[in-house]
Amino acid sequence: MDTGYIDAHCHLEDKRFNRDREEVIKACRERGIEVVTSGVGIGGCRRALEIKRKYRDIHLTLGFHPHSVRADDRVVEEVC
Numbered sequence: 785m786d787t788g789y790i791d792a793h794c795h796l797e798d799k800r801f802n803r804d805r806e807e808v809i810k811a812c813r814e815r816g817i818e819v820v821t822s823g824v825g826i827g828g829c830r831r832a833l834e835i836k837r838k839y840r841d842i843h844l845t846l847g848f849h850p851h852s853v854r855a856d857d858r859v860v861e862e863v864c
């Protein structure tokens with residue numbers, strides 16, 4: 785059986801990756817590692833969506849920590 789790897793929860797949208805995001809994604813691709821970036825909050829979700837649009841093979845989750853934002857459909861609509 786051929787086994788693959790996936791980083792099921794990372795934060796490539798985090799600003800700390802601004803300098804080396806391309807290299808990190810390239811290294812994952814070279815090693816056959818799939819990635820799920822997990823945007824949090826309005827800004828993080830927007831950046832995660834930009835990454836998904838640019839790198840079609842990156843998977844995506846979007847979330848809002850309940851302590852950080854009031855649950856409201858308008859917030860989700862604002863991000864998407």
